[in-house]
Amino acid sequence: MGYRYQKGIPFHKKRFRIIKRCSKKKNYESLDWRWFNHEIFLLGRKFRIAKFHKFFKTDNQQDFNLILLNFTRLNPILNTRAQINELHGHSFHLVTPSPWPIFTSIASFTLLVGVVAYMHRYEDGGLTLLLGLISLISCMAIWWRDVIRESTWQGHHTVIVQRGLRLGFALFILSEIMFFFSVFWAFFHSSLAPSIEIGSVWPPVGLTILNPWEVPFLNTLVLLMSGVTITLAHHCIVNQTKLANLGFLLTIILAIFFTALQGFEYIYAPFEFSDGIYGSTFFFSTGFHGFHVFVGTCFIIVCWIRFNLKHFTKTHHLGFEFAAWYWHFVDVVWLFLFVSIYWWGSLS
Amino acid sequence: MRLSISSIIFETSVARRWLYSTNHKDIGTLYIIFGIFSAIIGTLFSVFIRMELSFPGNQLFNGNYHLYNVVITAHALIMIFFFLLCLF
Numbered sequence: 001m002g003y004r005y006q007k008g009i010p011f012h013k014k015r016f017r018i019i020k021r022c023s024k025k026k027n028y029e030s031l032d033w034r035w036f037n038h039e040i041f042l043l044g045r046k047f048r049i050a051k052f053h054k055f056f057k058t059d060n061q062q063d064f065n066l067i068l069l070n071f072t073r074l075n076p077i078l079n080t081r082a083q084i085n086e087l088h089g090h091s092f093h094l095v096t097p098s099p100w101p102i103f104t105s106i107a108s109f110t111l112l113v114g115v116v117a118y119m120h121r122y123e124d125g126g127l128t129l130l131l132g133l134i135s136l137i138s139c140m141a142i143w144w145r146d147v148i149r150e151s152t153w154q155g156h157h158t159v160i161v162q163r164g165l166r167l168g169f170a171l172f173i174l175s176e177i178m179f180f181f182s183v184f185w186a187f188f189h190s191s192l193a194p195s196i197e198i199g200s201v202w203p204p205v206g207l208t209i210l211n212p213w214e215v216p217f218l219n220t221l222v223l224l225m226s227g228v229t230i231t232l233a234h235h236c237i238v239n240q241t242k243l244a245n246l247g248f249l250l251t252i253i254l255a256i257f258f259t260a261l262q263g264f265e266y267i268y269a270p271f272e273f274s275d276g277i278y279g280s281t282f283f284f285s286t287g288f289h290g291f292h293v294f295v296g297t298c299f300i301i302v303c304w305i306r307f308n309l310k311h312f313t314k315t316h317h318l319g320f321e322f323a324a325w326y327w328h329f330v331d332v333v334w335l336f337l338f339v340s341i342y343w344w345g346s347l348s
Numbered sequence: 349m350r351l352s353i354s355s356i357i358f359e360t361s362v363a364r365r366w367l368y369s370t371n372h373k374d375i376g377t378l379y380i381i382f383g384i385f386s387a388i389i390g391t392l393f394s395v396f397i398r399m400e401l402s403f404p405g406n407q408l409f410n411g412n413y414h415l416y417n418v419v420i421t422a423h424a425l426i427m428i429f430f431f432l433l434c435l436f
Contacts, residue, residue: 097368 093156100143107135151318152311162318169322173329176292180333183288187281187341195277203345204278208270212342215265219258220338223331226254230300230324237312237320248304251327255297262290282341289337292330299323383434390431393423 111132117125151157157165191202199205210216233247266283273283303320306312312320358364369375396419400408409416 095370097364097370099368101370102367 091158091160093150093158093161095150098143098146100139100146104136104139104143107132107139111136148306148311148319152306157316157318162316165318166321169325173325176329180285180288180336183281183285184336184340187285187345190277190281191345198276198278201348202278203348204276207275207278209278209346210265210269210342212338212346215261216338216342219261220334222254222258222261223334226251226258227328227331229254230327234320234324237307237317238314240314244307245304248300248307251300252297252304255293255300259290259293259297262286262293285337285341289330289333292333296323296327296330299326379434383431386426386430386434390423390426393419393426397423 109132110128114125114127114129114132118129119125194200194202194204203209229247229250231247233244233251236242236244236247271279271282273279300323303312303323306319311317366374366378369378396408397416400406400416409419
């Protein structure tokens with residue numbers, strides 16, 4: 001996003017204004033690092049590092065030393081393994097004690113009990129479900145707010161920490177793959193050797209099913225397109241152009257379009273969840289996929305907001321990377337759903 | 349860091365050490381305690397099942413076969429997810 005400062009007033013005339021805007025008092029100890037980083041970010045990559053010294057040169061030496069020290073130590077944008085290492089002797093993130101793990105555990109336990117109680121029609125089961133859901137969402141929001149504080153504003157996510165986070169998210173996606181594997185297993189278990197009760201054929205006798213080359217195929221194209229647009233957003237973040245906003249916008253429009261189409265398919269489907277094994281496997285698999293699309297959409301929306309708050313740099317945008325990984329994963333799951341459940345499952 | 353009575357109490361409190369912990373050694377200790385507790389519960393359920401099956405006819409569960417099935421399932425889940433997974 002260096003476009004704002006790359007034309008117009010020369011760089012060297014800007015520096016006083018930036019310092020002045022970022023510090024409320026005259027001494028630079030009270031510099032607001034958030035706004036300072038924002039301004040530095042707007043300067044663009046080539047000024048950020050190379051002209052860093054020139055940026056402060058004209059102030060007196062004492063202030064310069066102070067700012068330089070704070071800048072290299074606390075600036076999350078410039079943080080490197082070496083700088084964090086200098087700060088506390090190693091480059092790992094020792095997370096401070098946090099109430100959110102235990103709170104989230106209590107919330108998810110409440111949600112689980114609520115779901116079971118609701119499904120077994122216990123009194124106040126729905127209320128417990130709602131309580132669990134609200135508290136879980138609150139815990140998630142506050143926990144991830146803290147993660148943003150630790151990474152973007154405190155600079156704890158050094159290169160080595162990022163490596164661990166990448167591994168962690170890859171393992172999370174692996175567990176999701178295993179989940180969907182079991183869902184597909186249920187489908188193929190029932191469809192490869194259809195039982196006598198459903199007429200020994202797949203799709204079961206007496207069921208009208210969806211034509212895969214109508215809305216489902218359109219959904220396939222929509223998701224593939226969204227994969228392209230999120231890549232556009234990624235490349236624009238890496239190259240720091242404002243076109244990333246277009247990438248985000250298109251991705252979210254396509255995601256919402258997909259969800260809407262799936263919603264209409266559900267409403268107008270000629271079979272139901274309770275229509276035997278076909279309905280069960282169909283709505284269970286596509287329903288869980290739809291839920292993952294919803295989660296992915298929220299993830300991308302959060303990344304869009306964070307992008308416009310200038311949280312992402314050219315080289316450090318893990319949140320966005322994870323959103324993209326997750327989105328591609330959801331995309332691939334849909335391809336498998338389309339090929340096996342919609343297409344292969346419709347061949348009689 | 350700001351020093352106040354409440355912050356000192358919080359910093360040294362049991363809740364902060366054991367409930368808000370991000371220390372893998374402390375979390376590991378909690379896993380061991382929880383795993384041993386679950387092992388005892390799981391073994392107790394196993395004993396219930398064996399007592400029910402020790403003689404012909406209804407013994408422990410008073411003919412409540414649903415409860416027997418629930419205990420079987422709970423025994424399995426507790427032993428695998430709450431005992432083995434926590435301790436090994």
